[in-house]
Amino acid sequence: MARNVRHVPKDSSRRRVWVYIGVAAFILFDILLILWAINSTRATASGSAPRPIPTYTTTPATPVATPTATPTPTPTPTAGADSAGIVAVPATRILSAVSATTAWRASTGACPATAATPELTTDSGATWASTDATGPTKVTAVQSLSASSATTVTLMGLTAAGCAPEVVKTFVSGDNYKAYPEQVATSWYVNPANRAVVHAPAGQHPAPCDAVVSLAPRSDTAAAALCGDGRLFTTTDAAVTWSTPATLPGAIALALAPATSGYLVVSAGRPECAGAQLLTVTDALAPTVAGCYAVSTPATAMAGTVAVSEAAGTIWLWAGEQVVRSTDSGATFK
Template identity: 35%
Template sequence: MARRTEADGTPERRVWPRVLLAALFVAVTALVVGTLAATRVDTPASSEPYTPSALATPTAQPTASATKHPAPPRVLLALSATAAWRAPAGSCPGTPVTLEYTTDAGVTWKPSTSAGSLGATSVLDLERGLNGAVTAVGQMPDACAPQQLTTISRADKWHPLDGPVTSWFVVPGSPASINTPTGALPTPCAAVNSVQAGTEVNVAVLCDDERLFRSQDAGVTWDSGFWVPGAVSLGGTKQGYIVAAIGTPMCTGVQLEIFSPKAAPRDRSSAGCHATNADLGTVQVAVGADTVWLWVGDEIGPLTRDGNNWK
């Protein structure tokens, strides 16, 4: 894989060629064109304890042989082949979490002092903002209402951002619901593992029972879904979505699957395997600037591709 977080020496630097990764996504989803975009969620600040505005009722039954995979306990944002942010998901109320960033492809990580001073005890989302900024959605211990934070890309200058929250995330306290540009909406999941928005209207949710659902109207309606055996994490790309799966017969490690934003003759394809001996109990996938990052156990960093294998 890419990088270990322990001080076990300086690993070989591996950088994914953008042209090859872009070609992979184009080949798999040739009929799909999408653009990642920031989206709005109207969640006003409040001094009152946070209460979800919508509770979802699951509309589809999970596959009997599926394994439960709860939402990952950490969050990863890939910016490029060398830069990324990460954080524990935390909880609210709870103890303050630490955001960290790297500019050397995960060889070293530096904790954010400015984010720590804000006192957020959970991170619900990390994503690119406008004009090169990075945004986070966190919860403060006073009321636990989702609050948007922002900083300049690769800079440790986090501060609260006034106005509506502009991210998609699972509604705290209502695991079957997601926040959308029009407020909280139900999903087909009994519990959402993760949510990714491709555009203002294209969004996907990965359920904790290994099912993937896609919407083309900002979460109002959903397709019939896919069962993705072993699915544990969901990432977003300009062309669609990438799912990380474990325990598959064709891969000793993490299997990568690509899905287009909508139904098409070729809307799903295997992208290959990342073989690893790392602990598969916690897996996070993210995509940034045509680079796929994986956080598997204590290994984290960008991947390179060698045929059908990812390293």
């Protein structure tokens, strides 16, 4: 009897082969996924280690200074750029006019070595008569002159003993002098021992600067003061307070200007004047150039050697070796 043979379709065999291939591919894919996961975890683990903290080099900021208030210093005596280095100093020549023909003058210097010998002219300065105030009063070093006539003049000087301020007068054209010590307390003056103080008729007060070199009193309460740095101040309350100053480069001499109720100032070393330049200054300290008197004295040697005064419409100027006068407000001198 013949055996029955099972017939296996060829398509079933092929399907089994593809099943095996698919299972193998799946297994291989799983293996690859596992390996990738392991490597990724290692990378993360290594990446989670603490990283170094970065450091930076910085440039320190420049400290900013805290602003502080700086007091305005008292100016050191210096001259303006156009004043040839001129610095005002105390006068060695003093002049006080009375009229167009009459005036008193004096040379001065250190105390007690310099005798007080005022001179008088009554002929417009053609001749001068010398007098002796030191002999009868022991006064020395004339500081100021205030003449009211050919016979009467008041001077402020310094005593031979101690060099203290002293008031001396003559009423006989200098034939004799007498001291009036009781009048010192009510007088205007600057003591050479301390030029940072001004003495007024009501008492002494701080000067407007470190060194007053010239004082021009107008009344018991009003006066002007010229400082060594060329600044000019006025006071109307007997030196208790002082005005805002006017700066006058090269200013070396100061006097009252009765004709204008202002002041006269002489400047040296100004480029527009080869000599003594005369300025008229109002009571409000507004200056105007009035004229120029040419002298051969070098500008740097003029400080302290020039004096000016006005009376009866005549301006007297002592500069160089001459005393000259002007009757046209300083426009011309002769």
